[in-house]
């Protein structure tokens with residue numbers, strides 16, 4: 001099945017005292033849960049999928065979520081940002097600029 005939008009949320013959790021920060025299992029799971037709630041509320045289960053995943057290796061910018069097919073990375077998000085991302089990006093194809101992670105051009 002090909003989804004119209006596929007959302008991946010990092011839930012990687014490092015051990016206490018690890019040299020790098022991590023997005024966090026609790027935070028990532030709560031973010032993914034809110035995306036899933038909105039998918040169900042909007043009856044988009046066959047078109048949009050949100051799932052938990054592991055590290056994208058951009059941990060210092062986390063918590064991280066990525067939306068495909070656009071490949072838009074969101075940084076430093078919290079559960080309170082999910083409704084805005086869903087409304088703008090998932091429903092209206094307008095990524096939320098203030099939360100986007102931009103990569104340096106090669």
Ligand code: FES
Nearest residue numbers: 010023055056059
């Ligand atoms: S721990 Fe989330 S991007 Fe690395």
